[in-house]
Amino acid sequence: MxxxxxxxxxxxxxxxxxxxxxxxxxxxxxxxxxxxxxxxxxxxxxxxxxxxxxxxxxxxxxxxxxxxxxxxxxxxxxxxxxxxxxxxxxEGDVESDRISRQELETEAESLTPTFAVFATMTIISSLVATSGLLLDSPAVVVGSMVIAPLIGPALGASVGSVIDEEELFVESVTYQIVGIVFAIGAAAVFAWMVKVTNIVPPGLDISEVGEISERLAPDLLSLVVALGAGVAGIVSIATGISVALVGVMIAAALIPPAAAAGVAIAWGQPTAAIGSTALVLVNVLSVNLAGLLTLWYLGYRPESLFELGQTEKRVRKRIVGLVVIVLVFAVFLGAITYSSYQAGNFEEDVNEEVTAALEAEAYSQYQLLDIQVVMDENYPIQSPQRVVITIGGPPGETAPGLGSEIRERVEQHAADDDVEIEIRYVTILEE
The missing domain is CATH 3.30.70.120 (Alpha-Beta Plaits)
Known part of the structure; x- marks a missing residue:
């Protein structure tokens, strides 16, 4: 009311x-x-x-x-x-629950702080996210999302486009570009300082850090996060619901990947930064695309009917442009997803082959303990580089021929002949 x-x-x-x-x-x-x-x-x-x-x-x-x-x-x-x-x-639907066009514009403007505050908070959130990534701490990474001031510019561009407020649109797009640059730059500088001062262990392999590695090779599921954040953000602001939690969701799609890109740059691995940087860009574009489509569906139009045709034409062009660019990035993410799918199938095949080999009567006293597929560092599209198979058995010599049989079985599933196969034997003592 x-x-x-x-x-x-x-x-x-x-x-x-x-x-x-x-x-x-x-x-x-x-x-x-x-x-x-x-x-x-x-x-x-x-x-x-x-x-x-x-x-x-x-x-x-x-x-x-x-x-x-x-x-x-x-x-x-x-x-x-x-x-x-x-x-x-x-009428009990979303369209009838929305706030007025006048309120929407005011709300979008109020969510965007002054440039100095925006830049400061973005840098701080990037530094906190970088710390969380290097510490491999999900709690700290979530904390960085809470303080990120990204929801205003992310939604302001869509609002400005639909209600024909070009000043709001330009300002929001500028803030988004500056925010991405500041977030990645601040993360890179901070991570480099942490590295050279040995605050983290020397020789730290960032691919072994879970919070970092998952953002260096993103997949298509990342699109779901960004599109969901965009729709939820617009629905929240348009219905007058608190947007605080939705702001965290939008920040989750932008700040941690930007920090991961900065860490990869600081570690001298620019190719590793490609995937996370692409993730940041596709998330920004997806949030804007989802916002545009949702606002238009909710019935928001410019104030003057004389501006409707021109605004509709402009919005249509922006939607088409965003769809094309998002699809290009989606193909890239699809390639990463397919690579992960192949690696998963390879690990499953290795598991089945080793299990089948150990089912032979001659090897009945041996058991499979662990299989680890080590990926190469060719980010963002990785391939299996090494397979480590750990087998447990009784004290004494390894059963003759077991290693050779396992190698033959595994090699037939390796797409790359350069995949190394390492078999480890662990003695199991019976009590």
Whole structure:
């Protein structure tokens, strides 16, 4: 529910009050004595979905931007006419639950801090994320998402496009570009300082750090995260729901991958940074694409009908452009996903072959303990480089021929002849 406070220009009092009466809106009028060319101030409650059409109608009646309109939350409204108005406008779906175009613009602008604050908070969140990655601490990485101020620019570009506010669009796009550069740059500088000062163990292999490695070779599931964040963000802001948690979700799609790219650069592995950088870019574009589509579906349009055709054409071009670019990145992520799929199948085949070999009567006293497939460092598309098979058995010599048979069985599934096969024997003592 909203309470609208509207200044009535001189000569427009009767027109505005008649418009409210025709809509069945309860109102209270007070005379204006400030001698500012206003005759009165009118107060009236409205259901959320009624704010935009009522304000548009009043604007057509002569309430221009020289007057001021204040829309605030109303906790409770007790009125039979208001209940009838609510039944007329609220249909129980997302479209009818959305806030007005005017409120949407204000909300989008309020979510974007000043540039100095935005840059500072982005750098801080990047440093915290980098620390969390190097510590392999999911809790610290989540903490970095909470303080990242990315939801405003991520959603502002979509809002500016749909309601034809190019200034908001340009500002939001600029913030997003600057945010990505600052996040990756700050992470790279900080990670390099950590490395050269030996704060982390010398010779640390970042591919062995779980929180880092999973972002150096992203897959198609990352698109689901970004698209979901974009849709959830727009639905939250458009329905007046708190966007704090959704902001964390959007930051989750952007800050940790940017920090991972910075770490890879600091470790002198630019190829390892390709996957995480691509992940950041595809996530940013996907959030914007999802935002555009969701806002248009929710029925947001520019204020003037004369601008509708031009705005619709501009939005369509931006959607097509984003779809094309996202599809290109999706192909890239698909290649990484297929590589991971092949590696998974290879590990499964190795497991089956070793198990089959050990089922022979001659090797009945031996058992498979572990299989580890070590990937190469050709990021972001990796291939198996080494297979470590650990077999347990009784004390004494290894069964003759077991190693050779396992090697032959495994090699027939290796797409690359350079895959090393290492077999380790562990003595099992019976109590």
């Amino acid at each position: 909203r309470l609208v406070q509207l200044t009535v220009p001189t000569g427009k009092r009767r027109t505005i009050l008649e418009a409210l009466e025709d809509r069945g809106v309860d109102y209270v009028v007070t005379d204006e004595e400030s001698d500012r060319k206003y005759a009165a101030v009118v107060y009236f409650p409205l259901p959320d979905p009624a704010v935009e059409p009522v304000l548009d109608e009043l604007q057509d009646a002569g309430v221009g931007e020289d007057a001021y309109t204040v829309v605030v939350d109303a906790e409770t409204v007790v009125s039979r006419r208001f209940e009838a108005l609510r039944e007329e406008y609220e």
